[in-house]
Amino acid sequence: MHLKSNKLMAATNYMLDEVNEIYLNCRNVLIQNRVFQWDDQYPNKEYFKECIENECLFVLMNDSKIIGHVVLNEWEPEEWELVTWQASNPIIIHSLMVDPRFQGRGVGKDFVRRCEEFAIEKEYNSIRLDAFSGNENAIRLYHHLGYQKRGRVSFKTKPEGYQEYICFEKTL
Template sequence: MIRKAKKIDITKIMEIITATISEMKLYNNTQWDETYPQAINFSKDIEAGDLYVDELNNEIRGFVCVNYVEPTEYNCINWQSLEKAMVVHRMAVNSNFRNQGVGISLLKFSEELALKNGVSYLKTDTYSINDKMNSLFKKFGFRLAGEMEFLGKEKPFYCYDKIIKNIEEEIDGNRKG
């Protein structure tokens, strides 16, 4: 079940972050480190009502922040739409629940949340050497929109976007086509 995160979840979220950073280091992926993300980032996400956790049997399987906040670096990207977008940030899956569809579930939730808010466009980014996230975004139908320099990292970040089709629109489109 995906629900809004609560302050009490931060300890477990930070355990997932620590494990994720350790794993990233094995692949020489420095997207996240000891300086980012920190508990304060997740605390602010919770206060804003933007952080969601995927929970099963009182265990957090993963989490995602979804909001309207676009880094200024997004201004130089050739996005496929000028529509208002929701942005997927700070997403991770608990290593105990990998390869169980949690990442897809969190992205599907992000789409549903956007549609519920009258938005049919998603944006996101990840470090160019973060093979797992790059693969997940492509698998879920995101389009590579460009790359940007970000967070002072040595390699670029890849930016992705996706125009979301409402299920009813897809059904209507199939009837007409």
């Protein structure tokens, strides 16, 4: 697989089943690794359908194959209100995932960089996101790509012991 052929594009309704399948596969891998950040409530197929309708779900394509997807929009959870952010015009990364069959090949790094290119093209001045504190791979990826830790939040809707998330921001 050549990363240079990867491209970010808006998801369409005909991609919904494949998007959901990638999510379920990612969730299963996370659960096997005792990372309980996703459940049946979030994200889910209905969420992805709504994001497609709102034109904020994007897929990472390698040739004609979806190898990952992400939601990019301006919505911030209320838990973030106490975080000290730096920039004033951010785009937010939600539920970024890479198909497990393509993980460990630099796809995640390439995917985040393509999100950054998209943000710059749309004239945002930063990217914000949160990552489950127990997802060491995600935290390592964001640190490696220059994202700065801005704080920690707790999501009461998550199971006990799996509520702490680290907030990151990268100024573009």
